[in-house]
Every structure is written in C-alpha cells, then in structure tokens.
Amino acid sequence: MTKQKSGINMAITVAVSNSSLFTTAAQKPQMVPGGFMNITISRRKLLQLQDLEINGAARINAWVDSMKASSPTHVKSTPSLSVSEDNSSWMDDHPSALDMFEQITNASKGKQIVMFLDYDGTLSPIVEDPDRAFMDRKMRKTVRKLAGYFPTAIVSGRCRDKVYSFVRLAELYYAGSHGMDIKGPSKGSKYKKGTQGVLFQPASEFLPMIDEVYKALLETTKSTPGAKVENNKFCVSVHFRCVDEKKWTELAQQVRSVVKEYPKLRMTQGRKVLEIRPTIKWDKGKALEFLLESLGYANCTDVFPVYIGDDRTDEDAFKVLRERGQGFGILVSKIPKDTHAYYSLQEPSQVMDFLQRLVQWKRSLKW
Numbered sequence: 150m151t152k153q154k155s156g157i158n159m160a161i162t163v164a165v166s167n168s169s170l171f172t173t174a175a176q177k178p179q180m181v182p183g184g185f186m187n188i189t190i191s192r193r194k195l196l197q198l199q200d201l202e203i204n205g206a207a208r209i210n211a212w213v214d215s216m217k218a219s220s221p222t223h224v225k226s227t228p229s230l231s232v233s234e235d236n237s238s239w240m241d242d243h244p245s246a247l248d249m250f251e252q253i254t255n256a257s258k259g260k261q262i263v264m265f266l267d268y269d270g271t272l273s274p275i276v277e278d279p280d281r282a283f284m285d286r287k288m289r290k291t292v293r294k295l296a297g298y299f300p301t302a303i304v305s306g307r308c309r310d311k312v313y314s315f316v317r318l319a320e321l322y323y324a325g326s327h328g329m330d331i332k333g334p335s336k337g338s339k340y341k342k343g344t345q346g347v348l349f350q351p352a353s354e355f356l357p358m359i360d361e362v363y364k365a366l367l368e369t370t371k372s373t374p375g376a377k378v379e380n381n382k383f384c385v386s387v388h389f390r391c392v393d394e395k396k397w398t399e400l401a402q403q404v405r406s407v408v409k410e411y412p413k414l415r416m417t418q419g420r421k422v423l424e425i426r427p428t429i430k431w432d433k434g435k436a437l438e439f440l441l442e443s444l445g446y447a448n449c450t451d452v453f454p455v456y457i458g459d460d461r462t463d464e465d466a467f468k469v470l471r472e473r474g475q476g477f478g479i480l481v482s483k484i485p486k487d488t489h490a491y492y493s494l495q496e497p498s499q500v501m502d503f504l505q506r507l508v509q510w511k512r513s514l515k516w
C-alpha cells in the first residue's frame with residue numbers, strides 16, 4: 150500500500166486483496182485498470198481503519214483463545230491449586246442446585262415461581278450436529294409437567310420455529326434468536342390466557358440484512374472443512390465444533406471479513422460458535438424482563454424467576470436476576486466459569502432431576 154499526504158486527505162492506492170480495510174459496503178472503492186483502486190480518504194479515517202485492523206486481529210485471537218479455554222479439554226487450573234481444589238472453591242460459591250433444593254424452595258415461599266429454560270446444553274446434550282440436538286422423551290415429559298405448575302419459557306439462541314420443533318410443547322412461552330422473537334403459548338396455558346400470537350420481534354427490520362449475511366457467510370466459509378452456518382432468523386451462528394482447531398483462527402477471520410461490512414451487526418461467542426446479531430440492546434436478559442411483564446409480574450415483589458442456562462448468552466439473564474434481587478440463575482457446567490448465576494448443575498440430566506423435584510415439591514404442597 151502506498152500513501153501520499155495531500156492536505157487533510159490522503160490519496161492512497163490499495164491492492165485489491167487489501168479490501169478488508171473497508172468497514173462498510175458503501176465504502177468500497179471502484180476498481181481501476183491494473184487491479185489497483187484509487188480512493189481519497191481522510192488521514193483520521195485511515196488511522197481509525199488501521200486501529201480497527203489491529204483491534205480486529207487481537208479480537209479474533211481473543212475469541213479463539215476463549216473458545217479453546219472454555220472447552221473442557223483445555224481447562225487449566227490456577228497454577229497453585231489442583232483441579233479438584235479449584236473446582237471445590239468454585240462449588241463453594243456456586244453450590245449444586247440439587248444440594249440446595251430445600252433452601253431454594255424455602256426462599257420461594259409465598260412467591261410465584263416462573264421458569265426460564267435455555268435449550269442447547271440445558272435441556273438437550275451438546276452434540277456435533279446442531280440439527281440433531283434432540284431433547285429426550287423423559288425431559289419433554291418433565292418440562293410438560295413443570296409447565297402445568299409454573300409459567301415456563303424456553304429462551305434460546307436458536308430460531309424460534311427450530312427450537313419449537315425440538316421441544317414441541319404448545320403450552321410454553323418461546324423466546325428464539327436470543328430473545329429477539331417472543332411468542333406466547335399457542336395452546337391453553339393457565340397463565341395469562343390471550344397471549345397467543347407473536348408478542349414481540351424487536352429486530353424485524355434486520356431480517357433482510359441477516360439473510361444477506363447468512364448467504365455471504367455460507368459462501369465465505371465453504372472452503373473451511375467442518376464449518377457450519379446456521380440461520381437463526383434474527384441472528385446467525387457459525388459453528389466451529391467440527392473444524393480442526395488449527396483452522397479456527399482462519400475461520401474467525403473469514404467470519405469477521407464478512408461481518409465488518411455490516412456495522413449494524415455484532416459478534417458474540419458461545420460454545421464453539423460465533424454468533425452474529427443486530428447491535429440493538431436486546432438479549433436474553435431483556436427477554437426475561439419482557440416475559441415477566443407480559444405475565445403480569447413487572448413490579449411485583451412476590452415473583453421468583455429461575456433461569457437455567459449453560460452459555461455466555463445466558464449471563465445477561467443471570468445478571469438481570471442478580472440486579473433485580475429476585476430469584477436466581479443456575480449455570481449448567483462441569484467446569485468452573487465466571488458467572489452471575491448463584492447455583493450450578495453439571496449437565497442436562499441434573500437439570501431434569503432438579504425440574505422433577507420442583508414438580509414433586511409443588512405437587513406435595515397441594516395435598
């Protein structure tokens with residue numbers, strides 16, 4: 150790249166392969182003969198763009214490192230502590246929700262428990278193929294019973310229709326696309342009758358953009374074996390799980406090269422997945438608040454929301470509960486993680502045990 154100062158603007162000639170410097174499609178310059186492009190760009194903008202590149206590279210490494218660190222095979226304990234000591238001090242701070250069951254139900258006395266359940270890694274085990282993340286029959290039966298006793302919502306990063314096709318319980322609330330697509334029960338629920346139909350889609354104007362990005366990501370990542378792009382309607386997931394770890398940085402760069410053309414989109418990170426979504430201030434925490442309000446518990450002191458989730462995106466909901474000082478979050482994890490949740494469960498089978506105990510406890514109160 151050659152550059153030449155001219156007043157406050159600089160005329161720069163950039164090789165075509167360096168087109169990653171441009172943050173939006175609108176900034177894309179015209180091709181000139183010889184495979185080079187001439188553009189005029191302010192000096193300040195140039196510096197900003199260079200910063201963006203440096204931050205971009207650092208951010209890509211941070212994502213990749215963080216994804217590696219959060220997968221169980223890569224977990225390192227604090228050097229001075231053994232893994233079990235490390236684990237036990239984390240468990241002191243985030244005890245098992247099963248061990249604390251009595252304290253939990255005591256704290257909820259006189260209040261309406263409202264259940265919020267994440268899907269992947271919470272109700273269904275994590276599997277390689279996202280299209281085959283089925284929930285088993287016993288779990289479905291348990292969730293159905295649960296919804297008979299407490300208002301219950303599924304809050305997922307998945308497209309709402311997709312998560313519904315896995316859960317298939319019409320009496321629940323569903324918040325798909327990380328809470329950007331909320332719908333009330335389509336079949337009789339004794340809670341808040343009349344909330345059928347779509348309740349809220351705060352990102353509907355982004356639909357064409359998400360569709361465009363989905364197609365661009367499919368095209369850009371097709372050269373990376375194992376990469377999978379999933380259209381979640383108001384957001385897109387790029388899966389790393391089946392990609393050789395040596396190729397993770399390359400895949401993250403491919404994703405970023407597409408997303409940087411869309412300043413109204415941002416990237417977040419989940420379990421071996423990068424998620425691309427609108428920059429609007431809406432997340433699973435906001436969805437939880439919206440659902441509490443829809444159920445008529447906006448300013449109530451006698452409500453006790455319980456949110457169970459396994460992923461980073463669930464932290465927004467855990468945080469809301471801490472800030473409200475109502476109910477609590479339960480993190481599903483076998484390994485210590487930074488979390489706003491109060492309690493922990495290790496895996497979906499423990500989630501099922503916890504939900505079954507809640508049902509039994511509630512049933513016993515009726516006698």
Ligand SMILES: O=P(O)(O)OC[C@H]1O[C@H](O[C@H]2O[C@H](CO)[C@@H](O)[C@H](O)[C@H]2O)[C@H](O)[C@@H](O)[C@@H]1O
Nearest residue numbers: 268269275276277279282305306386390420422
């Ligand atoms: O909010 P969630 O319901 O937890 O959805 C988050 C993402 O879950 C899915 O990906 C995760 O589960 C897959 C199936 O077990 C697994 O292969 C993947 O590695 C996990 O990240 C889903 O496919 C994504 O679209 C969701 O955003």
